[in-house]
Amino acid sequence: MNSRFVALLVLVALSACSRDSWQRSPGPDEIVGAVPWFSTMRKGIAIQPYQMPLPPPEGTVPVTGTEPPMPISRENLRQIDAMVNPMPRTSESLDRGRDRYNIYCALCHGQSGAGDGPINAAMFNLIPSIVTDGATRFSDGYLYTIVRHGRGNMPAYGDKIRGDDRWHVVTYVRMLQGAAGAAGAAQQ
Ligand code: HEC
Incomplete structure (x- = not known):
């Protein structure tokens, strides 16, 4: 068995000891993610919120509808x-x-x-x-x-x-x- 995996099992066992230690130790998601074989989902291609600006596709109309600009001017x-x-x-x-x-x-x-x-x-x-x-x-x-x-x-x-x-x-x-x-x- 992989030594990292053993270490992980120990960690899981320890983290289950008391409520306090549970709060200080890594969450289950982090623990599972430490096993390379399980971490595939983490490395998936996904858009991270705030990673880059995502302008709406061209031609997108707000739900309130759209209207041409008409600032106050003599012509308008x-x-x-x-x-x-x-x-x-x-x-x-x-x-x-x-x-x-x-x-x-x-x-x-x-x-x-x-x-x-x-x-x-x-x-x-x-x-x-x-x-x-x-x-x-x-x-x-x-x-x-x-x-x-x-x-x-x-x-x-x-x-x-x-x-x-x-x-x-x-x-x-x-x-x-x-x-x-x-x-x-x-x-x-
Ligand atoms: C940051 C300050 C500010 C806010 C907030 C603001 N206004 Fe004004 N408003 C002004 C200023 C300054 C003028 C004068 C504009 C000019 O000199 O043409 C003005 C002018 C106006 C006038 C024309 C008055 C006149 O006799 O010519 C109207 C009507 C008006 N505002 C309505 C609103 C309404 C309704 C809102 C809210 C949606 C609003 N304002 C929010 C600063 C503000």
Whole structure:
């Protein structure tokens, strides 16, 4: 018998002694793997996770579907403004929009949209309010596109807020704008 194999049997026997020693000794997988004859599976050809980047095959479409890029520009504006929010304003839509908004937008624009998010000062107070009359006049498609592609100093969130979620955020921003408008009217 191979001396390594004998050593292995001893190891197995010893490792079975107590619960403590079991935790310190090599796991069964390591022990079996030490026997060359048993280690074939370990040397098999397999893709190791994180070993190399695995880009999706060409033509792969995300489950949320795909759409051509359409950043805010003078040429795209007509198409952008023609987009219609397909999501009805239900409490589910508002809940989802609020959830996404509070995760991705509130740090800059603030919970109420007034532009007073916690990092505004660090951004040299450059964050605008999104509940102004001007922003309220933006079309739904314009808000959708700002979320998707960003604009100027605002980063794009299209890679994080996907599919219908962008429309839910638009619906929620509309709700914030309505609330701000009502508060403004009440003050006058
Ligand atoms: C990192 C900070 C930051 C985050 C996060 C952010 N924005 Fe902005 N946003 C800005 C800045 C800066 C501008 C001004 C952009 C410019 O100068 O063109 C802006 C502009 C806007 C405007 C246009 C306001 C106007 O009156 O022109 C809207 C609407 C808007 N953001 C919505 C959102 C929404 C919705 C989210 C969440 C998906 C979001 N933003 C996340 C920084 C941010």
